[in-house]
Amino acid sequence: MGTALTPDPKKPFLSDIQEIRRRARQHIERGAVTDNYQADRETVLRLLNEALATEIVCTLRYKRHYYMATGIHAQAVAAEFLEHANEEQAHADQFAERIVQLNGEPNLNPDGLLTRSHSEYVEGQSLGEMIREDLVAERIAIESYAEIVRYLGERDPTSRRLVEEILAQEEEHAEELQMLLGQIES
Numbered sequence: 001m002g003t004a005l006t007p008d009p010k011k012p013f014l015s016d017i018q019e020i021r022r023r024a025r026q027h028i029e030r031g032a033v034t035d036n037y038q039a040d041r042e043t044v045l046r047l048l049n050e051a052l053a054t055e056i057v058c059t060l061r062y063k064r065h066y067y068m069a070t071g072i073h074a075q076a077v078a079a080e081f082l083e084h085a086n087e088e089q090a091h092a093d094q095f096a097e098r099i100v101q102l103n104g105e106p107n108l109n110p111d112g113l114l115t116r117s118h119s120e121y122v123e124g125q126s127l128g129e130m131i132r133e134d135l136v137a138e139r140i141a142i143e144s145y146a147e148i149v150r151y152l153g154e155r156d157p158t159s160r161r162l163v164e165e166i167l168a169q170e171e172e173h174a175e176e177l178q179m180l181l182g183q184i185e186s
């Protein structure tokens with residue numbers, strides 16, 4: 001009874017395979033979402049939609065900065081803005097795909113986008129201000145994605161791995177922006 005969850009080294013597979021086979025035939029309309037999906041699906045979908053909104057806002061902000069970058073350092077910095085814009089767009093697509101896989105609907109409604117997003121849309125005047133705002137936005141994404149990773153834990157490893165991969169890229173973005181900021185300020 002109490003030992004049901006203690007792994008037996010000779011029998012590491014905890015569930016009865018016959019039972020898994022039986023359950024897999026039920027509710028096949030749910031696709032990838034099986035009966036033993038451990039997370040609260042509604043909450044996960046809300047978090048993923050917030051992350052999706054965050055990525056869209058970041059894409060738009062980087063695009064704005066790309067088109068508005070002027071000054072002596074503009075070319076190199078604008079190239080970096082464009083690269084980040086494209087990567088944020090790719091993240092948005094990855095989140096949307098995962099939402100659909102969990103039988104949810106990606107919320108792409110422009111109405112309320114900024115409320116759903118964790119990061120902000122700040123235009124900034126100078127190149128320095130733009131980079132600084134992008135760095136702030138990356139730091140917001142880093143904190144909130146790390147929190148989502150901790151929430152997901154072992155309950156939804158696929159969503160967790162996706163958020164972890166994207167989190168690692170946001171950390172790279174932040175590092176690149178920090179370096180750029182140092183360069184243009186020196």
Ligand SMILES: [Fe+2]
Nearest residue numbers: 055087088091
């Ligand atoms: Fe991103």
Ligand SMILES: [Fe+2]
Nearest residue numbers: 138169170173
């Ligand atoms: Fe980013």
